[in-house]
Amino acid sequence: MRVLITGGSGELGVRLSRLLVERGHEVTVASRSARPMRDVAAVEMDLATGVGVDSVAGHDTVVHLASDPFGAQRVDVEGTQRLADAATAAGVDHLLAISIVGIDDHPHPYYRAKAEMEKIVEAGGVPWTILRATQFHSLIPRFMDMLPAVGVVPVPRGVSLQPIDVSVVAELLAELVEAGPSGRVADLGGPEVVPLRKMVKDVLGAKRLRRLIVPLPLPRRLGTALRDGRMLTTPTERGQRWADYVAGINPARDLVGRLSMLTAFILLITALWMAVSPATFHSTVAPFGEANDHLFRDVATFTLPLVIGLWMAADRRSWRVPVFAIVAVQNGTHALNHLVDITATDPVWIGVATFVSLVATEALLLWMLVRTLRPEPTPTPTTLRVAA
Numbered sequence: 001m002r003v004l005i006t007g008g009s010g011e012l013g014v015r016l017s018r019l020l021v022e023r024g025h026e027v028t029v030a031s032r033s034a035r036p037m038r039d040v041a042a043v044e045m046d047l048a049t050g051v052g053v054d055s056v057a058g059h060d061t062v063v064h065l066a067s068d069p070f071g072a073q074r075v076d077v078e079g080t081q082r083l084a085d086a087a088t089a090a091g092v093d094h095l096l097a098i099s100i101v102g103i104d105d106h107p108h109p110y111y112r113a114k115a116e117m118e119k120i121v122e123a124g125g126v127p128w129t130i131l132r133a134t135q136f137h138s139l140i141p142r143f144m145d146m147l148p149a150v151g152v153v154p155v156p157r158g159v160s161l162q163p164i165d166v167s168v169v170a171e172l173l174a175e176l177v178e179a180g181p182s183g184r185v186a187d188l189g190g191p192e193v194v195p196l197r198k199m200v201k202d203v204l205g206a207k208r209l210r211r212l213i214v215p216l217p218l219p220r221r222l223g224t225a226l227r228d229g230r231m232l233t234t235p236t237e238r239g240q241r242w243a244d245y246v247a248g249i250n251p252a253r254d255l256v257g258r259l260s261m262l263t264a265f266i267l268l269i270t271a272l273w274m275a276v277s278p279a280t281f282h283s284t285v286a287p288f289g290e291a292n293d294h295l296f297r298d299v300a301t302f303t304l305p306l307v308i309g310l311w312m313a314a315d316r317r318s319w320r321v322p323v324f325a326i327v328a329v330q331n332g333t334h335a336l337n338h339l340v341d342i343t344a345t346d347p348v349w350i351g352v353a354t355f356v357s358l359v360a361t362e363a364l365l366l367w368m369l370v371r372t373l374r375p376e377p378t379p380t381p382t383t384l385r386v387a388a
């Protein structure tokens with residue numbers, strides 16, 4: 001079957017595309033940043049503007065996963081309308097959309113948009129299937145990655161979720177692709193209900209982060225909707241449980257984060273030295289030109305934002321590309337400056353050693369940047385197991 005997946009570059013989309021390829025389907029992923037993978041074609045599609053939406057033509061099934069919680073009206077509502085119209089015009093046989101458990105009459109704007117998305121799919125001209133799922137395991141860690149590093153995590157009181165293994169969702173979607181249009185199918189919920197506060201504490205513990213969990217006040221209607229259990233459903237026994245997922249969050253494996261922290265620490269020590277004792281810094285590390293205390297304090301204060309950026313990027317993957325790129329440019333130009341003056345020091349070996357250490361730092365920063373840009377390996381379906 002020829003299948004196009006909107007949001008194919010997202011967490012669920014990557015897993016589904018692999019699974020469908022393994023099951024012998026011809027897969028195209030579509031999104032603003034979708035890149036071809038092995039045996040998977042990619043097309044650019046922006047549902048907010050309609051760019052590339054006509055690439056649904058030539059596909060038997062369109063799986064609609066694309067979503068933007070921060071631009072839900074433009075993407076989930078208006079974008080779905082564009083997609084449904086294009087799929088109808090192109091004579092697509094099946095439109096399969098993913099939605100969220102418990103969104104009926106929900107006061108949260110994102111959930112309201114998902115409910116509207118469902119209505120658009122149902123009212124369109126293409127035979128459809130809608131699957132509602134509970135929150136994926138990764139939702140809480142991803143949300144926490146977006147928080148500023150202020151040492152506080154706001155959590156609404158009394159809320160519990162039913163986290164599900166995203167591989168199970170992908171597996172069921174693959175089955176639904178093959179089953180053909182099925183209407184609204186039974187909700188899919190994770191194997192257990194876990195208090196949100198416990199989920200946050202578990203993630204903090206697994207990442208070895210210290211944060212203060214503070215109660216998040218919510219408007220009454222929203223608080224009730226999140227607490228009254230409407231977002232829970234009949235549990236499935238399939239897939240990984242929350243505790244197993246948390247056990248897999250291993251900060252020790254995150255070498256890039258540790259190196260980012262180490263680089264920040266070394267820069268911080270250097271900046272403090274330059275700020276507190278410019279004269280000894282000049283005589284020990286940088287004996288070229290006239291000693292200039294103001295210049296060293298300037299460099300120290302310029303360095304501090306880099307320290308803060310690297311420190312935050314250690315815990316927040318979404319910060320890494322811009323922070324590493326900025327620090328690499330700063331360090332690279334610094335290395336060039338020392339190359340110009342490489343023999344201007346006395347003794348000369350200090351000039352050479354400074355240049356070599358900057359080049360080594362640059363190599364490390366570029367390596368961290370490239371590692372961060374490389375897509376994460378997709379877990380194989382072996383992570384999918386039936387819980388005992």
Ligand SMILES: NC(=O)c1ccc[n+]([C@@H]2O[C@H](COP(=O)([O-])OP(=O)(O)OC[C@H]3O[C@@H](n4cnc5c(N)ncnc54)[C@H](OP(=O)(O)O)[C@@H]3O)[C@@H](O)[C@H]2O)c1
Pocket residue numbers: 006007008009010011012013030031032033034045046047048049064065066067068075098099100101133134135136137139
């Ligand atoms: N995460 C959960 O807990 C959960 C639970 C139940 C249901 N769901 C639903 O499952 C679906 C996938 O979730 P996910 O967590 O895998 O999402 P995700 O990782 O955040 O991926 C979202 C996808 O949407 C694409 N997208 C965003 N804006 C777009 C636009 N303007 N035009 C085209 N594509 C756009 C993104 O690609 P680009 O940025 O490259 O455009 C990305 O591929 C969503 O519909 C979500 O509502 C999620």
